[in-house]
Amino acid sequence: MNKEEQPLILVVDDDRDLLALFERLLTKHNYRVITADSGIKAWEVLSETKPDIILLDVMMPGMNGYRFCARLQADSETAFIPVIFVTGLKEEHNKAKAFSVGAVDYLVKPIDKKILIEKIEKHLKTQRQWQSLRKVSFRTGTRLASFNFTRFKEFLKKQLNLSVKEEYKLAMITHTEIYSAAAELGVTNEKIARYIAAFLDLPYLDYIDPSTVELGVLPVPFCRTNHVLAVKSNSRNRVFVLSNPFDLELLDIIEKLKKPEDKPLKLVITKPENIEAFLKSGTGDTSTVDKELSFKKDQDKLTRLPEVKETASAREEDMDEFPILSIANNILQTAVAQRASDIHIEPKKDKTVVRFRIDGDMHDLFTLKKKTGVMLINRFKVIADMDIAEKHKPQDGSVEAVISDRNFKLRLATTSTPDGESLIIRLLEPNVKPKKLTELGMTEEQTKTMIDMTRRTHGLILIVGPTGSGKTTTIYSLLSQIDCKARSLVTIEDPVEYRIPFANHQQVNEKAGVTFEALLKSVVRQDPDVIFMGEIRDPYSARMAVDFASTGHLTVSTLHTTNTTTAIFRLERLGIDRTVMADALLCIVAQRLVKKLCVHCKKIVPISNEEKNMLAPFTDEIPEFVAHPVGCPKCNNIGYWGREGVYEILTFGREISDMIRTGATVAEIREYHRKSGGFLISHHAVEKIRKHIFAPRDAYEKVLVEEIRNIRKTSKSRVEDLQEEKTDKRPSILLVDDDPEIHALLKAILQNQGYEITSVEDGIDALVALSKNEYDLIISDINMPNLDGFKLLEVKNQKGIETPVIFLTGRSAPEDEIKGLELGAVDYITKPIKKKLLLLRINKFFSQNYKRR
Numbered sequence: 001m002n003k004e005e006q007p008l009i010l011v012v013d014d015d016r017d018l019l020a021l022f023e024r025l026l027t028k029h030n031y032r033v034i035t036a037d038s039g040i041k042a043w044e045v046l047s048e049t050k051p052d053i054i055l056l057d058v059m060m061p062g063m064n065g066y067r068f069c070a071r072l073q074a075d076s077e078t079a080f081i082p083v084i085f086v087t088g089l090k091e092e093h094n095k096a097k098a099f100s101v102g103a104v105d106y107l108v109k110p111i112d113k114k115i116l117i118e119k120i121e122k123h124l125k126t127q128r129q130w131q132s133l134r135k136v137s138f139r140t141g142t143r144l145a146s147f148n149f150t151r152f153k154e155f156l157k158k159q160l161n162l163s164v165k166e167e168y169k170l171a172m173i174t175h176t177e178i179y180s181a182a183a184e185l186g187v188t189n190e191k192i193a194r195y196i197a198a199f200l201d202l203p204y205l206d207y208i209d210p211s212t213v214e215l216g217v218l219p220v221p222f223c224r225t226n227h228v229l230a231v232k233s234n235s236r237n238r239v240f241v242l243s244n245p246f247d248l249e250l251l252d253i254i255e256k257l258k259k260p261e262d263k264p265l266k267l268v269i270t271k272p273e274n275i276e277a278f279l280k281s282g283t284g285d286t287s288t289v290d291k292e293l294s295f296k297k298d299q300d301k302l303t304r305l306p307e308v309k310e311t312a313s314a315r316e317e318d319m320d321e322f323p324i325l326s327i328a329n330n331i332l333q334t335a336v337a338q339r340a341s342d343i344h345i346e347p348k349k350d351k352t353v354v355r356f357r358i359d360g361d362m363h364d365l366f367t368l369k370k371k372t373g374v375m376l377i378n379r380f381k382v383i384a385d386m387d388i389a390e391k392h393k394p395q396d397g398s399v400e401a402v403i404s405d406r407n408f409k410l411r412l413a414t415t416s417t418p419d420g421e422s423l424i425i426r427l428l429e430p431n432v433k434p435k436k437l438t439e440l441g442m443t444e445e446q447t448k449t450m451i452d453m454t455r456r457t458h459g460l461i462l463i464v465g466p467t468g469s470g471k472t473t474t475i476y477s478l479l480s481q482i483d484c485k486a487r488s489l490v491t492i493e494d495p496v497e498y499r500i501p502f503a504n505h506q507q508v509n510e511k512a513g514v515t516f517e518a519l520l521k522s523v524v525r526q527d528p529d530v531i532f533m534g535e536i537r538d539p540y541s542a543r544m545a546v547d548f549a550s551t552g553h554l555t556v557s558t559l560h561t562t563n564t565t566t567a568i569f570r571l572e573r574l575g576i577d578r579t580v581m582a583d584a585l586l587c588i589v590a591q592r593l594v595k596k597l598c599v600h601c602k603k604i605v606p607i608s609n610e611e612k613n614m615l616a617p618f619t620d621e622i623p624e625f626v627a628h629p630v631g632c633p634k635c636n637n638i639g640y641w642g643r644e645g646v647y648e649i650l651t652f653g654r655e656i657s658d659m660i661r662t663g664a665t666v667a668e669i670r671e672y673h674r675k676s677g678g679f680l681i682s683h684h685a686v687e688k689i690r691k692h693i694f695a696p697r698d699a700y701e702k703v704l705v706e707e708i709r710n711i712r713k714t715s716k717s718r719v720e721d722l723q724e725e726k727t728d729k730r731p732s733i734l735l736v737d738d739d740p741e742i743h744a745l746l747k748a749i750l751q752n753q754g755y756e757i758t759s760v761e762d763g764i765d766a767l768v769a770l771s772k773n774e775y776d777l778i779i780s781d782i783n784m785p786n787l788d789g790f791k792l793l794e795v796k797n798q799k800g801i802e803t804p805v806i807f808l809t810g811r812s813a814p815e816d817e818i819k820g821l822e823l824g825a826v827d828y829i830t831k832p833i834k835k836k837l838l839l840l841r842i843n844k845f846f847s848q849n850y851k852r853r
Contacts, residue, residue, distance in 0.1 A: 007124055008032045010051040012042045012068070013086070014060045022055065029117055039063030043071075046078055052127050053120060056103075058087040058094070069101040079221040080130045082123040086111060092369065093324070096210035100279060100326075102220040129257075130219050148200075149175045149246040155199045159600075159633065160185060175246035179272055189271045190337055191633065193243060197269040198633040205241055205270040206334050207366055208278045210326065214238060217257060224279050226250050227272045230257070239266040243275065277330060324379045327372070332410075334365065335427060336403045338636065342427070345377055347420035352376070359595045359643050360468065370420075377414070377423045384412045392416045398495060407431055411495065415791075430499045434480040440473065441645035443684070449649055450589070454481050457529075459586035460549035462536075464561045467798040470593045470645055471558045472497050475532065479503070479556065482530055490528035492519045494535075504528075516822065520544045524553075533557040538821055542574035549584040560797045562706060563681060564588040564650035565670040568660060570802055573826075582657040588650045590681055593643040594694050594702045598635035602627045604692060611696040615689070618682045618704060627692035644693060646703055648681035682707045706800075731846055732773075734803070735759040736766045736780040736792065742833075746779070746808075749835055753843070763787030767795060775803050777845065782809040782816065793823045806845065808833070 009031050011022045019035040026033045034051065036042035040062055042054075054072075058065035065085060072078045082104040087094070090108045098106045104123050107116065153170055162170065166185055173181045182192045197204040208229065217230035217238070227243040228250065240254045245267055255265055331354060335343050340356035352373020354366040368376065378388045384397030397412045411426040437447040453461055461478075463471045476498045482489060484502035491500075494508035494516060504526060508516050517540060523531060536542045536559045549555040561570045567588045571581055607626045615622055629639025650656065650673055659669050674680060685703040688694045733755050735746055743759045750757050758775070760766050764787045766778065778796075782789035793805050806827040807820045817828045827841055 006030055006032045007052040007120075008034065008049070009053050009055060009120065010034045010036065010042060010045060011055045012036045012039065012060070012065070013055075013057040014038060015057075025113060025116075026120075031120070039065070039068040042068065050078065051081060053123055054081055054083045055086050056083050058085060058089055066097060066101050069098075069103060073102040073220045076221070080127075080219050082126050082130065084119055084123060086116075093210070093372065093375075096213065099213050100210065100220075152196065152199050152246065156195055159195060160187065175244060178244065178246070188337075189273060193269050193271040194633040194636065196245065198637070200245060200267075200269075202245070203268050205268050205274070206338070207330050208241065208270065208274055209366065209368075210278065213278070218254075220279060223275070227275045228254065229275055229278070230254075231268075239268055241268045241270050241275070243270060243272045245269065273333075274330075277333070278326065324372070324375045327368070327376055328379050331366070331376075332401065332403050332427075336406065336408070339642070340427065343425040345373060345380075345423040345425075347373055347417060347422055349419055358638075359640050360593060361595070374420065377421055380410075380412060380423060380425065381414070384410070386412065386414070391421045409495075409497070428497050430497060432498070434477045434498065434500075435473075437474070437477050440470070440477055441688075442647050443679070446647055446649055446679070449587070449651065450478055451481055453586050454478060454554070456554055456586060458549060458552045458554055460545055460584045461554070461556045461586050462559055462567055462588045463556070463591065464559045464564065464567045464588060465591045466560060466562070466800040468593070469591055470643075471591065472534075474589070474591060474645065475556055475558065476500065479530070479532060487529040488527060489530045489532070490523055490526045491532040492516065492523060492534060493532075515818075516541070524548070524551075528553060530554045530556070535559070536571075536574070537824055539575040539826070540821075542571060542576055546576055546580055546584045549586075550580070560800060561590075561802060562800045563590045563670075564648050565666045565673065566802070568669065569666045573802070573804055578660050578663065582652065582660040585652045585657075587652060590648045590650075591645050592681065592685075592703050592706075593645055594685065594688070595640040595698050596642050596644045596693055597627050597629055597695055598632060598639055598641045600634045601630040601632035601639065602692065603630050607696070614696055614700045614704065615686060617708065619686045621690075623690045625692075626689060626696050628695055644688070646681055646684040646688065646699075648679065648684065650678065680707075730754055730756045731776045732756040732758065733842075734766060734769055734775040734778045736761075736763060736778060736784070736789070737808070738762060738781065738784050742781070745833060749833075749839065750842070753839060755842075763789065763792035763795075766792055767799075770796065770801050770803065777842075778803050778805045779808050779842075780805055782807060782811050782820070790819065790823060793820075793825060797824060804845075806842070808838075 009026055011019055011033060013019055014037050016037060019037060023033045023035055034045055034049070036045055038060055056065045056069060065087065069083050072081065072083065083102060084105045084107060085098045085103050086107045086109065088109045095106045104126055105119050107119065157167060157170060162185065169181065169184060179189050179192060182189055194204050212231045214230040214232055218228065223229055229241045231239050231241055242250070245251065331343060335356055338356060338358055340358050342357040344355040344357070344362070346353050346355065347370065350370060352368040352370055353364060354368065355362050355364050381388045381397065384399045386395045386397040395414045399410050401408050401410055406429065409428045409430050411428065413424045414421055437450060438444065442450070463475055465471050479489065479500055484500060489500065489503040491503060491505050493505065496505045496507045499505065506519050508514060508519065516537070520533070520541065531548050531553050533541065533545055533555065536545055536557050545555055545557050559567055559570060561567045567590070568581065572578065604625050604627050607623060611626060612622050631637040631639045635641045655672070656669065659672060682704055685694065685699040689696050689699050733750060735743060735757055737743060738761045747757050747759065758769060760769055762784050766780065780789045780792060789807055789809065796803070796805070804826045805824070806829060807825050808829045808831065810831040812830045820828045826845060829838060829841060
């Protein structure tokens with residue numbers, strides 16, 4: 001081989017001693033060598049000659065290796081030169097970034113001479129292969145994959161409700177135009193990709209994990225133009241992720257790239273934007289990322305994603321952060337595309353799992369390495385102004401973001417788990433136009449009743465249901481019916497979730513000293529006609545809501561309880577006198593959310609005997625046919641699309657108000673409501689089963705089974721009712737504390753007073769006990785090993801368990817007492833135990849809430 005035929009290698013490194021070492025080694029192995037000690041000098045070399053391979057360092061002054069490689073890919077004259085990174089950076093995310101900017105391989109210093117030569121020989125073959133690709137048009141596939149693509153268009157026509165004009169448009173497009181024509185057909189690129197996957201029976205990929213992408217299989221410009229990537233599968237065989245499998249020339253090319261030992265070609269479908277987003281993530285151009293996703297700390301200040309800086313420390317930060325930016329953006333964009341309400345980033349023993357809540361159900365979406373998960377959580381904490389150094393105490397934060405051209409407010413909450421810090425992100429669209437009440441699921445009659453209530457000048461409207469039942473959405477739809485130009489609407493929220501034009505929104509800000517209680521005290525000075533209180537959370541807010549309603553203000557609020565009549569008992573436990581309650585309340589609305597069956601694929605079948613038994617307690621008119629979920633591309637193959645509310649409205653007419661004043665039990669009130677023709681929440685659920693909106697099993701588990709429990713509970717909802725029975729049942733207390741000495745002391749004190757005591761050692765044990773038995777009171781410590789007292793109270797409220805809680809704890813700080821009472825505790829007692837004081841406060845609680853024997 002003469003000298004001109006020897007492969008030419010360009011070595012770029014700012015270490016001159018290392019350059020000399022590379023030159024001696026490579027010359028000895030019959031390679032021609034050119035060296036440059038910076039990216040700028042390397043560009044001068046490339047303007048005069050084109051090497052066969054480039055060996056490139058990352059950390060260099062002026063222009064780092066990532067920037068240099070990305071610039072190579074942008075130039076058609078240099079894009080097909082294989083680049084091997086030779087660097088001291090050994091982290092996985094650095095390797096992932098190397099591919100995203102176009103590298104074919106990645107070696108970590110110090111370099112083994114034998115391995116270096118092997119890599120060069122391997123990628124000289126890559127270079128020859130890539131040169132052959134240059135002969136293929138960048139728009140590969142000029143031939144039409146006629147048979148499969150024609151059949152796919154017929155398949156697509158059946159899935160879409162197209163006009164005659166749109167059908168003609170579909171018939172005329174070629175396979176290269178399928179995505180460009182999607183918008184004209186009223187379909188997103190994601191749906192087109194999912195339809196392709198369904199038609200060809202191929203898997204669909206929501207998100208591209210950078211750690212799975214194979215280095216150097218295809219040139220980055222080729223990947224970007226043809227929307228294709230090579231990735232590793234669990235079987236270690238090469239898999240190609242692409243957007244258009246109808247391109248036969250592209251399939252021919254990747255078939256030739258398949259390893260000899262590989263099984264038949266494996267393809268995975270994804271939308272073009274997923275591949276574009278991944279390839280953008282390593283270009284060093286943060287402005288392109290910003291166009292897709294930006295964060296706002298407040299209305300006036302826009303905080304962009306970090307720009308690349310040129311100092312050494314900034315370059316290190318950039319290399320650590322940039323892949324995480326891509327992952328974080330991808331997760332948010334995927335969550336929006338899949339209609340997720342919440343994102344859970346949960347650490348496990350050796351990995352991090354990312355899960356979405358979609359239509360009320362949890363779905364596992366991504367699995368990340370443990371270290372990547374920690375960096376991802378830190379990324380979200382930074383943009384929400386949370387303390388990234390604090391890993392053990394729960395934190396809350398929020399940030400506004402523009403995702404896929406839609407404005408979102410992200411509410412973040414962290415907590416500590418045995419495997420590390422976890423993060424929950426709730427996605428809210430504060431400026432979205434409120435839906436009509438009928439669109440949420442109310443009947444025409446219910447809607448008419450509620451609109452009539454908004455015209456009243458005073459009184460209390462309560463919306464009740466467990467956490468996540470859509471109470472806030474219903475309230476905003478209701479408040480949107482009010483003319484805020486003619487009437488003054490003031491809200492007190494923690495935080496503001498939706499915005500109503502001309503309303504005066506007020507938000508709790510604990511850090512700034514703006515508490516819920518402080519806002520309640522000041523609200524009447526705002527001269528409101530209508531007041532919306534985000535939640536009745538304790539005796540104080542309950543009294544304030546009733547006071548507002550009784551003094552000429554239409555008041556709207558929420559309460560955690562199971563149905564309309566049990567809300568009466570809940571208010572009574574919060575210290576509201578029944579006579580005051582009867583005078584103040586206009587109506588109570590109870591609601592639940594149930595998954596709606598996909599209208600495109602639900603299957604109508606004869607009702608089974610099991611389903612008949614489910615419905616029998618609630619209706620005499622059992623339907624002959626019911627609907628079941630199936631799954632299709634339009635619903636992402638899960639069989640459901642969205643959720644819809646079921647409602648029950650209890651209006652406070654003369655009869656109901658009189659029953660409340662005279663001390664009727666909750667069971668008696670509910671029975672009267674039913675017999676007088678009240679449309680119960682169970683009736684509404686059965687009606688929607690009959691209309692094939694809900695599957696019987698879903699409605700049963702979300703609504704009907706709870707109604708059966710309520711029937712049992714309301715018949716013995718007050719201790720005085722229990723004590724009037726023949727059984728001599730004593731008031732029961734669940735004691736929750738991990739100190740065995742406290743257990744023994746309290747048992748001795750309280751059992752002598754006639755209380756029935758059950759003791760457990762932790763919040764988790766308490767929840768198990770509450771699921772099996774009913775108690776009249778919980779006395780709980782706060783500091784416990786697995787689930788502390790604050791979390792116990794939160795979870796109990798979320799589950800709709802109404803048993804009141806008294807905290808008995810050694811934590812005496814005022815902020816702890818405030819937090820406990822705000823969460824809904826009825827009292828807060830500090831240790832050490834003072835027997836007389838303890839008994840006075842517990843006996844006072846029972847005397848105020850129950851008729852003692």
